[in-house]
């Protein structure tokens with residue numbers, strides 16, 4: 161505001177005016193906190209130890225920093241932040257607008273819609289088991305060096321949520337419920353962006369999916385009994401996935417998460433360089449059945465289309481990953497029969513974890 165007197169002299173002062181959207185509510189949280197910490201929600205054996213016959217434990221790829229282990233109060237705060245539309249400039253979208261639990265924390269749209277109706281540059285990523293991505297870099301192109309760095313970016317993104325970190329702090333401190341949640345999580349009522357980043361990261365790392373049909377094939381000793389669990393078709397798919405079709409070479413461990421960025425030959429000439437040379441990471445394939453469309457640009461609508469692509473669609477380009485080339489350097493052709501293709505799809509559907517998709521611990525606290 162600027163005031164001017166009769167002689168023309170002026171005095172100015174700046175105020176931030178926050179008017180919350182009228183339809184926002186306060187979160188409803190359980191009286192005794194949900195459990196998120198490893199101590200209260202132990203990872204199953206096939207996630208923590210390697211045993212014969214499985215795909216290997218993902219725990220070696222755990223990207224949790226020593227300074228930000230999951231606590232019940234930290235992840236509770238993270239859950240509230242994740243679902244709170246106050247994290248966008250016009251209270252229009254929350255993280256969950258583009259990362260929906262029913263779709264394994266991805267979005268059914270090819271490109272997601274931001275707070276002012278703009279579209280994201282790439283397809284939203286599923287967040288299940290993000291904790292087990294080796295190296296801990298985030299986004300399709302790994303541009304964020306850690307999850308703690310990643311989670312602040314959508315908030316500031318001009319298309320996605322459109323807030324400055326200063327505005328974020330101001331808005332959160334004007335609510336009735338955040339100061340107490342910050343105190344429970346971090347010991348004082350102070351709201352800082354570092355604490356926001358840590359809490360959101362704890363919640364995202366708590367999105368572990370470990371109760372699919374695939375997981376239930378493993379005994380308490382971490383050894384799988386695929387024969388006794390899967391249909392003949394799923395079993396054939398499992399054998400192809402970890403054998404002749406070579407999928408496990410990139411989508412590895414019992415969390416089916418990629419080991420790094422790869423150029424998979426989606427196109428002969430690269431339009432999106434990703435992490436350089438057309439390389440991208442793939443999120444864990446857990447719950448892949450429910451989170452179409454697929455790939456960084458959402459180009460495939462079905463898992464059948466994805467397998468057909470690996471079967472005979474891989475394009476030659478200078479960056480094409482050696483794992484998708486013949487020894488002579490040509491793009492690999494798998495020559496799958498229709499029966500084998502469908503078996504691979506059936507096997508990927510054993511990664512669907514209904515418990516995870518409806519777990520109240522991970523759902524919105526806003527009515």
Ligand code: HEC
Nearest residue numbers: 255258272273274280282283284285298299300311314320
């Ligand atoms: C408007 C839609 C939108 C909103 C809102 C949004 N995201 Fe995303 N998210 C995306 C898209 C699109 C990508 C992939 C972008 C890319 O890689 O270029 C992504 C990627 C991610 C990733 C990377 C996953 C990985 O494995 O690398 C994480 C983590 C994530 N988002 C968390 C969040 C959090 C936390 C919030 C809220 C603070 C949020 N997102 C808000 C659309 C959105």
Ligand code: HEC
Nearest residue numbers: 405406407410422440441442443454455456466470481483
């Ligand atoms: C060379 C490593 C590599 C191999 C081998 C490989 N993939 Fe992938 N896969 C990737 C990468 C990288 C992506 C992400 C590519 C992108 O979006 O540009 C991906 C994406 C996918 C997706 C979509 C994931 C999503 O979130 O949209 C599915 C499903 C998939 N792969 C299944 C398979 C199957 C089935 C096989 C075996 C027939 C296989 N992959 C072999 C690296 C690989």
